[in-house]
Structures are given as structure tokens and as C-alpha cells.
Amino acid sequence: MPDLTPHRHALRLSRPAGIRSIRLGDTKVSYVPDGDVRLRPRQLLRDSTDEVWAAHPEYLDAAGHLVGSVGGLLVEHGDRALLIDAGFGPQAHEAPEGAVAAIHGGALPRGLAELGRRPEDVEAVAFTHLHSDHLGWACHPAPGGDRLVFAHADHLIAEPEWDRRDLLEAQGMAEQVAALAPCVRTITDGQEVFPGVRVRFTPGHTVGHAEYVITGGGRRLIAFGDAVHSPIQIDHPDWSSDFDHDRVRTAGHRHRLVAELAEPDTIGFGVHFADVVFGHVRHDGNGPAWRPVDA
Structure with a gap:
């Protein structure tokens, strides 16, 4: 019987992700969809x-x-919950030119409910950076x-x-900054922000871009934010995004990140990675280096 795995993988590269969860020992990590983006x-x-x-063409x-995909990462440990990034929020945007053709959000509260969580259960929202497709619901009221x-x-x-x-x-986001300000708690490089979750600063996409490293059960997961936008960049780490603040710096970091994601017991989380948000890197000459992980 032929191996259909590569075909199923290809189908997933052209559709946004639904809810997906993996376990790291006693910690459950779930992608919570908010919407999708077409670039x-x-x-x-x-x-x-x-x-x-x-x-x-599969991408x-x-x-x-x-x-x-556009959404957030829910980290659950016992009865505690942390959300990393907050989607785009209940809005939509289309543009006739530029990198973003269309983006829409709005589904994140429903996804939390499907996972058995209310927004009130989330004790903190940790941001990889302050772009609008990550701030989302932190700046919008509940329906x-x-x-x-x-x-x-x-x-x-x-x-x-x-x-x-x-x-x-300066980019016209003063209203969002004002909405965030009353709740902001700044964090430092290497700080543990939740049980088993440490932040590390990786500037380049923005001046203070952050990744979150989650460990448990002998594995670690690296939520790398917008250090990588698409799984095709895993095969082409020199390709920086048009949104990167410092394209050379992000390319250098991306090379190091790809090598790190190829290490044993290491999983990556790419919030914009279509329906392959969880994965690891395998350089074996057998198809794309990014391989989905679903458990």
C-alpha cells in the first residue's frame, strides 16, 4: 500500500488550522484558531x-x-492557563496590494470554549510581539x-x-497601546512566566520580539512567533519576511532556530503555519524539512 502521508501533509499546507493539541508531560498545549490570513x-x-x-503549489x-493561520497558543498546567498571543480579534481586512491580501479573525473565544476554558480562566496573556494579528482580543471587548x-x-x-x-x-496604533497599558507587566529575558514556560528575546522581527520555550515530559516546545511565517522558510531560512524590522538579524536567528528544531525531543509552534502549526525539522532529503506533529 502506498504511503499517503506526504499527500495528506500537502493538503494541510493550503488550509488554516483548527484546534490542535499536544501534551508535554503534565502540560497541555493547544492551538486556538481565531481566523486566517492570505498572503x-x-x-x-x-x-x-x-x-x-x-x-x-501545495502552499x-x-x-x-x-x-x-491566525490564533493563539493555550498552555494548561493543572487548573492554570496561559495564552500566548491573542489572534486578530473580531475584524477583517482586505488590501489590493502589499503582502497581506486578506485577514480575518473572531473565532478565538469560541475555540477556548471548545477546549473547556472561559477567558476568565486565563491568568495571563503573553505576547510574542505587538503586531495587530497577535494583539487581537487583548484590545477588543467580549461579544x-x-x-x-x-x-x-x-x-x-x-x-x-x-x-x-x-x-x-507612530503606525497609528495608539488606541491599542492605550487599551493594553493598564494590564501590562513587562518581562525580562530568560524569565519563567508560567510553570515550565520561559521567555527568550529574539529581536529582529520587531525590536523586542520574544519566543516562549515550554518544557515537560522530557520534551520542549518552542513557540517562535513571527521568526518564521511559513514552513517553506524552514527549507529557505535566508528568506526574511517583508514585515521583519531587521531582515539580516532574523535570517541569522532563523538559521539557528531551524538547527535547534532538528534536535531530539524538540517541537516547534508556528502560529501562522497553515494546518501544520506543530512540527519538527527533519533534514533527510525526503520532502519538506518541516514535519507535522499531532500528539
């Missing part, structure tokens, strides 16, 4: 070529857009109300990221 591949990854995309939808969904929770933001919030205000 123009050559505008997003300017070092890529038409020839590469023609050879890999693209019928309109030729790169398909990405049918006027209170912010996570107003009760600490908002954990890398100290250098929050120190340069003026960059966001």
Missing part, C-alpha cells in the same frame, strides 16, 4: 522566486495566495459587552518591546 508570497518573501512557488490557495475579553489578566510583554511602543503609536 501574497512574493511580497511577503521577497527573496523567493516565481520558479519556487510554481514548484510548490497556495486557488488565488495563488499563501495560506496562514455583546463593553469589557475587554482579557482585562482581568496580566499582559506579559518583553521589556524592550514595550519600551519602544512609540513605534506602534
Whole structure:
């Protein structure tokens, strides 16, 4: 019987992810979808070529857009819960040009409910960085109300990221900064922010971009935020995103990250990685280096 795994993998690269969970010992980690994003591949990854995309149509939808997921990562340990990033929120955006063709959110509260959690159960929201597709529900009220969904929770933001919030205000995001401010607690490089969860600063995508390393059960998971936008970059780590603040710095970090994700008992979480958000790296010459992990 032929091995259908590569075919099933290819199908997953052109659809956004639903809820997916894995266990790291006593810790449960779940992707909570909020929506999806459609990206123009050559505008997003300017070092890529038409020839590469023609050879890999499995990453693209019928309109030729790169398909990405938008959501957050729920980390549960006992009765405690941490959310890493908060999706895009109840809004939608389309653009006739630029890297983002369309993005929409709104599903994250429903996903939490399906996982048996209310927003009130989340004790803190930790952010990889302060772009709008990660701030999402931290800046929007609950459906049918006027209170912010996570107003009760600490908002954990890398100290250098929050120190340069003026960059966001200059981009017209003063309202979002003001919404976050009452709940912000800045965090430092290497700090444990939740049982088994440590932050590490990886500036480049933004001035204070952060990753979160979650350990348990003899494994570790690296939630690498926007250090990588698409699994195709695992095979082409020199390709930086058009959104990267420092393209050279992110490329250097991406090379190190790809090597780290190939180490034993190491899983990656790519929040924008279509329906392959959890995976590991295998350089064996047998297809893409990013291989989905589902348990």
C-alpha cells in the first residue's frame, strides 16, 4: 500500500488550522484558531522566486495566495492557563496590494470554549510581539459587552518591546497601546512566566520580539512567533519576511532556530503555519524539512 502521508501533509499546507493539541508531560498545549490570513508570497518573501512557488503549489490557495493561520497558543498546567498571543480579534481586512491580501479573525473565544476554558480562566496573556494579528482580543471587548475579553489578566510583554511602543503609536496604533497599558507587566529575558514556560528575546522581527520555550515530559516546545511565517522558510531560512524590522538579524536567528528544531525531543509552534502549526525539522532529503506533529 502506498504511503499517503506526504499527500495528506500537502493538503494541510493550503488550509488554516483548527484546534490542535499536544501534551508535554503534565502540560497541555493547544492551538486556538481565531481566523486566517492570505498572503501574497512574493511580497511577503521577497527573496523567493516565481520558479519556487510554481514548484510548490501545495502552499497556495486557488488565488495563488499563501495560506496562514491566525490564533493563539493555550498552555494548561493543572487548573492554570496561559495564552500566548491573542489572534486578530473580531475584524477583517482586505488590501489590493502589499503582502497581506486578506485577514480575518473572531473565532478565538469560541475555540477556548471548545477546549473547556472561559477567558476568565486565563491568568495571563503573553505576547510574542505587538503586531495587530497577535494583539487581537487583548484590545477588543467580549461579544455583546463593553469589557475587554482579557482585562482581568496580566499582559506579559518583553521589556524592550514595550519600551519602544512609540513605534506602534507612530503606525497609528495608539488606541491599542492605550487599551493594553493598564494590564501590562513587562518581562525580562530568560524569565519563567508560567510553570515550565520561559521567555527568550529574539529581536529582529520587531525590536523586542520574544519566543516562549515550554518544557515537560522530557520534551520542549518552542513557540517562535513571527521568526518564521511559513514552513517553506524552514527549507529557505535566508528568506526574511517583508514585515521583519531587521531582515539580516532574523535570517541569522532563523538559521539557528531551524538547527535547534532538528534536535531530539524538540517541537516547534508556528502560529501562522497553515494546518501544520506543530512540527519538527527533519533534514533527510525526503520532502519538506518541516514535519507535522499531532500528539
